Amino acid sequence: MTALFEGYVGTSLAYDEVVGPAGVRDAYSGLLRRFARMDLDDVRSRAEYLKSTYTDQGVTFDIGGEERPFPLDIIPRVILAGEWAELEVGVAQRVQAIEAFLADVYGEGRVFRDKVIPRKVVVTSPHYHREMAHLTPPNGVRCHVAGIDLVRDENGQFRVLEDNVRVPSGVSYVMTNRRVMFQALPEVANRYRISPVEGYPLQLLAALRAAAPSGISDPVVVVLTPGVYNSAYFEHALLARMMGVELVEGRDLVCHNGRVSIRTTQGLRPVHVIYRRVDDGFLDPAQFQADSLLGCAGLLTAMRAGNVAIANAVGNGVADDKLVYTYMPDLIRYYLGEEPKLSSVDSWRLEEPAHREEVMDRLDELVLKPVDGSGGKGIVIGPKACRRELDDLRAKISHDPRGWIAQPVVQLSTVPTMIDGKAKPRHVDLRPFAVNKGGGNVYVLPGGLTRVALSEGELIVNSSQGGGSKDTWVLAGAKAVPKPIKVSVGIPESVPMVELGDEKIQQQQAQQQQQQRSVAHGYCHSRVDRPHHLEVPPASLLEPPAPRVADAEVRPC
Amino acid sequence: MLSRIAESLFWIGRYLERAEDTCRIVEVHLQLLLEDPLVNQEESATTLLSVMGSPVVETPDTAEVLRALCYDGASPSSIAAALGGAREAGRRARETISIEMWEAINTTWNSVKGGRLQRMRPASAFKHVRERCAVISGTADQTMSHDEGWHFLTLGRSVERIDMTARMISTAAVTAGTSAWANVLRGCGAHHAFIRTYGGVTTDRDAAEFLLLDRLFPRSVVYTLHAAEVALNELDQHVRRVGFDDEAQRLLGTTRSELEYCPVDQILENLPKRMVGLQRICAQVSEAVTSRYFTGAEAASWQEGN
Numbered sequence: 045m046t047a048l049f050e051g052y053v054g055t056s057l058a059y060d061e062v063v064g065p066a067g068v069r070d071a072y073s074g075l076l077r078r079f080a081r082m083d084l085d086d087v088r089s090r091a092e093y094l095k096s097t098y099t100d101q102g103v104t105f106d107i108g109g110e111e112r113p114f115p116l117d118i119i120p121r122v123i124l125a126g127e128w129a130e131l132e133v134g135v136a137q138r139v140q141a142i143e144a145f146l147a148d149v150y151g152e153g154r155v156f157r158d159k160v161i162p163r164k165v166v167v168t169s170p171h172y173h174r175e176m177a178h179l180t181p182p183n184g185v186r187c188h189v190a191g192i193d194l195v196r197d198e199n200g201q202f203r204v205l206e207d208n209v210r211v212p213s214g215v216s217y218v219m220t221n222r223r224v225m226f227q228a229l230p231e232v233a234n235r236y237r238i239s240p241v242e243g244y245p246l247q248l249l250a251a252l253r254a255a256a257p258s259g260i261s262d263p264v265v266v267v268l269t270p271g272v273y274n275s276a277y278f279e280h281a282l283l284a285r286m287m288g289v290e291l292v293e294g295r296d297l298v299c300h301n302g303r304v305s306i307r308t309t310q311g312l313r314p315v316h317v318i319y320r321r322v323d324d325g326f327l328d329p330a331q332f333q334a335d336s337l338l339g340c341a342g343l344l345t346a347m348r349a350g351n352v353a354i355a356n357a358v359g360n361g362v363a364d365d366k367l368v369y370t371y372m373p374d375l376i377r378y379y380l381g382e383e384p385k386l387s388s389v390d391s392w393r394l395e396e397p398a399h400r401e402e403v404m405d406r407l408d409e410l411v412l413k414p415v416d417g418s419g420g421k422g423i424v425i426g427p428k429a430c431r432r433e434l435d436d437l438r439a440k441i442s443h444d445p446r447g448w449i450a451q452p453v454v455q456l457s458t459v460p461t462m463i464d465g466k467a468k469p470r471h472v473d474l475r476p477f478a479v480n481k482g483g484g485n486v487y488v489l490p491g492g493l494t495r496v497a498l499s500e501g502e503l504i505v506n507s508s509q510g511g512g513s514k515d516t517w518v519l520a521g522a523k524a525v526p527k528p529i530k531v532s533v534g535i536p537e538s539v540p541m542v543e544l545g546d547e548k549i550q551q552q553q554a555q556q557q558q559q560q561r562s563v564a565h566g567y568c569h570s571r572v573d574r575p576h577h578l579e580v581p582p583a584s585l586l587e588p589p590a591p592r593v594a595d596a597e598v599r600p601c
Numbered sequence: 602m603l604s605r606i607a608e609s610l611f612w613i614g615r616y617l618e619r620a621e622d623t624c625r626i627v628e629v630h631l632q633l634l635l636e637d638p639l640v641n642q643e644e645s646a647t648t649l650l651s652v653m654g655s656p657v658v659e660t661p662d663t664a665e666v667l668r669a670l671c672y673d674g675a676s677p678s679s680i681a682a683a684l685g686g687a688r689e690a691g692r693r694a695r696e697t698i699s700i701e702m703w704e705a706i707n708t709t710w711n712s713v714k715g716g717r718l719q720r721m722r723p724a725s726a727f728k729h730v731r732e733r734c735a736v737i738s739g740t741a742d743q744t745m746s747h748d749e750g751w752h753f754l755t756l757g758r759s760v761e762r763i764d765m766t767a768r769m770i771s772t773a774a775v776t777a778g779t780s781a782w783a784n785v786l787r788g789c790g791a792h793h794a795f796i797r798t799y800g801g802v803t804t805d806r807d808a809a810e811f812l813l814l815d816r817l818f819p820r821s822v823v824y825t826l827h828a829a830e831v832a833l834n835e836l837d838q839h840v841r842r843v844g845f846d847d848e849a850q851r852l853l854g855t856t857r858s859e860l861e862y863c864p865v866d867q868i869l870e871n872l873p874k875r876m877v878g879l880q881r882i883c884a885q886v887s888e889a890v891t892s893r894y895f896t897g898a899e900a901a902s903w904q905e906g907n
Contacts, residue, residue, distance in 0.1 A: 285796065288800040288803075537873070537877045538652050541764070
């Protein structure tokens with residue numbers, strides 16, 4: 045192994061994706077060989093390149109108001125085609141079930157009648173919005189974009205850790221990571237058939253256009269951002285740019301008579317689909333938080349009137365509530381009549397007295413999560429918490445049992461990550477992004493965002509908690525690839541380039557650059573000697589012939 | 602203005618643009634190879650080298666492309682050679698170009714000569730060359746009088762840009778990859794402008810149309826043809842009552858009208874051939890400009906020549 049990987053072993057508890065009991069796993073053997081050909085300084089300089097490029101490009105993440113380059117590790121994470129195929133199906137299944145669940149919850153409520161999930165669980169969710177009851181979006185889709193967080197447990201099995209169907213973020217980093225990684229490791233990257241991620245914005249645009257109110261043939265789509273101070277502002281701008289749509293803030297929108305428009309220099313322009321990156325509560329001050337400046341009053345009315353579609357739909361938060369998460373396997377069976385293809389992490393529902401009793405004594409062994417937290421906020425990892433934290437936690441749980449679930453500590457899998465010039469095992473998760481275009485057509489972006497916790501033993505990977513990321517390479521399977529296609533339809537013609545035919549210039553150049561014996565004639569003619577259909581005379585005839593050297597030197601320069 | 606100086610300025614414009622565009626073309630080529638592992642390296646290298654009019658060796662690979670088109674000063678289509686050419690042309694016109702511009706050109710040359718370009722990471726090298734070229738042309742625009750000399754500079758730049766854009770479009774027209782056009786747009790720095798103009802849902806036809814016919818984007822063929830015409834018009838000051846006597850102007854004018862007034866579908870029908878036609882026109886324009894404005898220098902030195 046190379047200096048970078050010298051002495052690398054995984055951790056005793058977690059599944060290491062590179063090194064197994066039988067040595068290096070298949071997925072990584074080629075990659076490690078490539079890395080072996082670089083010396084450590086080379087790898088370091090490439091890692092430095094990633095960082096400086098991100099600083100230059102403004103690929104940043106805001107932490108507490110400070111813009112920092114989004115940390116990207118030089119060692120990519122590799123997922124084999126076979127593994128990915130299973131994940132892809134599992135993620136799509138999950139999205140379909142969530143769609144069906146949301147349609148039911150805001151519709152007739154069969155799931156309550158059939159006692160799959162208590163009505164109480166749903167209506168007590170802070171993200172349940174009764175304003176949305178009996179409103180069906182134009183193409184029936186509520187989760188246009190979903191981010192399903194996956195982790196790999198101690199046995200290497202992928203499990204769903206949580207669902208994000210409100211405003212999942214991070215997809216922009218998948219695209220920028222790929223671009224910059226390919227630049228930093230070109231000779232490694234082009235050895236593999238890596239499934240491309242560039243297509244995401246167009247998939248998203250297709251889904252948004254498909255969501256437009258009926259009767260609009262060429263819908264105007266906008267991205268609604270809370271503004272430049274939002275931590276994911278970079279992503280909002282990137283998506284708008286790549287989709288070729290306007291990026292708007294709340295103050296750019298105007299609602300009147302149940303229609304939404306944007307203010308432009310040419311007057312008001314109607315809007316049909318809003319891809320909003322603003323939370324439900326801030327979207328419409330006339331409906332939700334009255335003091336919100338991020339949304340636009342009347343948005344919901346316009347949506348209700350069927351004149352504008354909002355993606356993702358308002359009220360989706362009820363599906364990614366962590367208490368609802370515990371019912372998800374049942375919901376998949378109930379709505380789709382299939383077994384869940386991705387397992388969940390075992391959970392205790394603290395509002396059930398029996399569960400609560402069991403958990404309360406074992407707080408120090410478990411992970412406790414607030415049901416509506418995102419970004420890793422509020423999570424308490426029992427074994428790492430001190431006595432006081434646990435006491436506080438116990439009080440909080442007794443006060444609001446609906447607000448918490450408990451899970452065993454899952455040792456997330458580890459992938460080598462460059463820390464101070466050495467590869468060290470660090471815990472990772474994976475957030476694949478799914479785009480629902482309606483009609484059962486769910487696109488899952490190959491790979492997704494791998495987040496990595498940069499400190500040793502840390503299990504919380506969120507960017508807002510100082511996590512980093514890795515480029516995730518889904519290798520296209522040999523089977524999936526047809527025999528190499530012929531790319532070119534014949535060698536194109538071209539006209540030879542002419543040059544300033546002053547041989548003096550070229551002599552000087554040749555001397556300066558290479559001290560080559562090549563005389564000006566040598567290469568000056570090499571170009572025009574090539575057969576071509578156009579009678580361009582050799583450059584030496586076209587251009588003035590050279591003055592004598594002695595003569596040229598006395599010319600003013 | 603001395604013909605010799607005018608010629609130097611014309612060639613500074615051409616060489617700088619050649620350096621920048623070559624760099625863009627190679628960048629696109631490398632990106633395409635990375636993104637689509639199905640692309641046959643050898644075949645696309647052959648295509649690229651022949652589009653660039655560089656001698657095609659047997660079984661060229663990426664290293665050969667980089668050598669021939671970027672690093673090797675002895676290879677006439679390389680970035681190093683173009684920047685060297687610009688610098689030498691600049692040296693001959695030092696008293697005419699502004700000090701700042703000369704310095705910008707010279708600094709650029711110093712930063713790439715003697716294999717320095719080769720030692721940078723390719724992505725950084727491309728960015729460096731692109732930025733240096735932008736610095737030089739920005740400095741020229743802001744520190745030179747927009748007089749005759751400046752018009753020659755602009756003319757050279759425009760002629761070269763038309764030629765190179767045509768070559769870039771040729772590469773896309775013969776590449777079967779799905780992302781070929783997106784990459785060419787990116788190569789022309791036009792991707793952003795294109796998406797903002799056409800929205801996200803576009804076809805290859807839109808891309809070709811944009812690069813060829815857009816009147817507002819400064820690297821499109823029609824825009825650049827127009828810029829070259831304007832420069833020539835400024836150079837040819839006498840009052841013109843009928844037609845154009847200047848051969849270069851005639852060539853540019855007819856080419857632009859032909860493009861602008863031709864139905865888009867017809868243009869796209871035979872794109873590779875048209876692109877070769879454009880390159881030919883550029884060679885003819887260059888020839889015409891040379892014989893009209895620069896031949897004085899030729900005649901003078903002919904007598905002393907070897």
